[in-house]
Amino acid sequence: MKTIVEQLEPLFKPESVAVIGASNTPAKWGFRMITRLLQTGYRGAIYAVNPHEPKVANQPTYRSIADIPGKVDLAVITVPASHVPNVMQDCANKGVPAAVLITAGFAEVGYEGKVLEDKVAKIAREGGVRFVGPNGMGIWSAAGMLNLAFGKAPLAGPIAFVSQSGTFGVALSEIAGAKGYGLSKFISIGNQADLAAEDYLEYLATDEETKVVVFYMEGLKNGRRFIDVAKQVVKQKPIIIFKAGRTDAGSKATQSHTASLAGSDEIFEAVCSQVGLIRVREALHTFDVAEALAHQPLPKGKRVAILGSGGQGVVTADACASLGLEIPELDSDTVRSLMAGLPPHAPPPRNPVDFAGSVRTAKEEAAVVEKLMSRDYIDGIICNTPLNPAAFGSTFGFTGMNKALIDLAKSAIEGADLFSSLPAKYGKPILTVRFRRFSQDIVVDILKGAGIPVYDTPEETARAMEALVRYAEIRERAQAKT
């Protein structure tokens, strides 16, 4: 018998895909599935199955999957619910190993739907077809540029996102993309009639492209098995979970959505803590936190040095302290050596280190960061508006001053390079806040290219640092148990 990892290979890395129910009607899922495959980068064979149309999206069609001459690794099923049992049987007969069942109208609509869903699952099980769904919105796999879920293919990256909600999962993924975070996989898991959250988790644990696994869940179907799998996975990879249905009002709403019993939030909280799941309280926080976990070394403790002028430093210190991070006082040697780099009116540096509005060179700034990083009582660094000089160019609007701008940019690039080398050198994380919505400059590209996260606000950054600290503890504890 094949392992789950072997079973899911054709799902995430298919050499050929058939869309059953491919359509020319834009509002239909069969249209979205075929056009996305054709237009967003998938390079395997694509077959359109539709018994009524000679062509769909300018592709010749097949009357049924049985008529397709070559092998089919993945079937995408979009036909009406009542036809799904027959189509699933066709897939089994054809020897299709994996399917994505988009169609809605199963367990989520009540008893009759549940009966139909069970029938489909039985056919698939007996026929050797593993499937996603039903009632999902598709998947994305960076491995094969296989995109069924989005209007455009997302950025490829180290975050796998498993979502029990299709619409919301897609929206979150798109926000993640706009923030520059890349996805290795996205799976809208739907009703989990066959493959369930824990199956995907087991696969993703071994997936080399995935460094962090993010879940949007409303309720766990097989809580016991999920917990067992997760306990193993957290030894190697962090798991971040956003749980919807945590209030009575939200919990009621999950029932008509995914027929999930959201369960007691206290119990869920206890499970997270016991297993070592990193729970986030706000949907958008998932990816901010994931980005740091995917790229930065884990800190050995929770003592953070902060760089930031004025209010930036204050707000960052508040945000860190309120999450339980520590902001240690600097020793007098460090204070003395930092003073050299500050302007005369700046107060003696504390933590947060305030540059007091001085225009320093990027190299000087990188030197300050390195000095702090080398101290054994500092476990990680948060740096507000790093490599400021380049920002001066854009923020202060130099007109006709190309020479000055070029010098600043050169200096910033040099500094960014220095910055980027530090996390690996000292085995400590650097996170930055750059209010980047306005500074889409070369420095941001270099920092992000080197895996140094660039956040919008001090609060986002503090949450990411806290998650690094927490996962370091989780992993140590989990590894100690074995």
Place this chain on the structure above:
Amino acid sequence: MKTIVEQLEPLFKPESVAVIGASNTPAKWGFRMITRLLQTGYRGAIYAVNPHEPKVANQPTYRSIADIPGKVDLAVITVPASHVPNVMQDCANKGVPAAVLITAGFAEVGYEGKVLEDKVAKIAREGGVRFVGPNGMGIWSAAGMLNLAFGKAPLAGPIAFVSQSGTFGVALSEIAGAKGYGLSKFISIGNQADLAAEDYLEYLATDEETKVVVFYMEGLKNGRRFIDVAKQVVKQKPIIIFKAGRTDAGSKATQSHTASLAGSDEIFEAVCSQVGLIRVREALHTFDVAEALAHQPLPKGKRVAILGSGGQGVVTADACASLGLEIPELDSDTVRSLMAGLPPHAPPPRNPVDFAGSVRTAKEEAAVVEKLMSRDYIDGIICNTPLNPAAFGSTFGFTGMNKALIDLAKSAIEGADLFSSLPAKYGKPILTVRFRRFSQDIVVDILKGAGIPVYDTPEETARAMEALVRYAEIRERAQAKT
């Protein structure tokens, strides 16, 4: 004696501005001040004062403010701290009524600085000059397109932002701008040697362009007077406050920043609750909340109807409920009449109303919103991805399907128009979530143009709704007291 409002008119609506210390050196404040005035829309007279350069930014210079032939409403002072007493005396002699003192190196650096600051304040007081600062980063006033604070002039709008931190205040303002929120005023208040938070508040209370006042504060200088003024203002306009220095670590950092004593957070919390200040916990939340307060009618209670498919509805319900908002069950008449508009597989509508992925027309959707709004047990509406059809066009990437796209856009525009008329018609707020980072479409423009806020996430939206409910209570209570 002039009122504070009369005294501050020349500050915010000057007919002429002199930059004392205007400079050709990009890294200097004197450069930024003169170039911003010249390049970002200010239309009054601009005078550059510099005794050493014949021209600055291609403007002829004056040796001192005394040499300027015409009257000067506003002096912007950027000379080194030790020169400021003389310059302030020159301003007094010239009869300049208002100044912005950018220069740092006063009370924030210690005792000697404090002595110098007191001296400057005394000269100004005796000479009839009211001034902002020192140690600030300038102001913005939409009234005269007077921009000293930003690289580019911000969007004009109904939010006044008073910030005790320059750098962070500017960064937040720029984020607000990127989110489409407009500012009537921005004031980086610096050390408040003369004008202080409560003076600006008193002015803004009467400012017709300002509908909401937002504060970033580290500590109140004249707590008693601020409270007295605020108690009056909240009868007419909401005050939102973000308080930095709420933890020990943050509080320590405020001392070297603005020499503020952050004080006990419990006391501050009690003051907010007693006075009716709307406190936000995360810096970026200020403007999300302000935008709703500036544009939407106040709800009469806290009962919210939610529209949103699947996870969107669940997460919105969670976010609302966890802030104490109520999500009432719908009555059976309403349920019956909503069912007509839903697809056959959709479950009977509850609250949240789930469209179950159906493609409805924008008009149908607006009709559902209106139906809910007309119910006397609904105080406000949160609508996820309103007027979805238009989004289909962009999200699902219609290629070569212009006719379909145009029809969708037409329908969405019609729906957006209907939507926009509803808050005034029923006197109830509508807030929307559109994940707008990816749907910069015409619908967003229409909604925002009509004052319907468009947020990125359900959580932002719930916070804004809660603030509307809270301010309705605050205002009622405050007005009842008089």
